[in-house]
Amino acid sequence: MPRNGDVVFTHTSISLAWREIRYKPATDLQRGLKKFVCWYMDYYPQSAKKSSS
Structure with missing residues (x-):
């Protein structure tokens, strides 16, 4: 169950960005x-090691 204030469903549309630019x-x-994920693991190598152990 979603908690109070959680968004139940979201979606996005790029139609405005397509029309404008x-x-x-x-x-x-x-x-x-x-x-x-590859970038993050390269940029924060200590974090990747901590979470995998």
């Missing part, structure tokens, strides 16, 4: 998350 994402969510 023709923005179209070049990276899908799965690839973006993988890239972020």
Whole structure:
């Protein structure tokens, strides 16, 4: 159960960005998350070691 104040459902739309500046994402969510995790582990190597032990 969501806690009081939690958002039950969210979604986003890039339709305004597309109309205004023709923005179209070049990276899908799965690839973006993988890239972020790799970056994070490289940038914060001590954090990665602490959480894996």
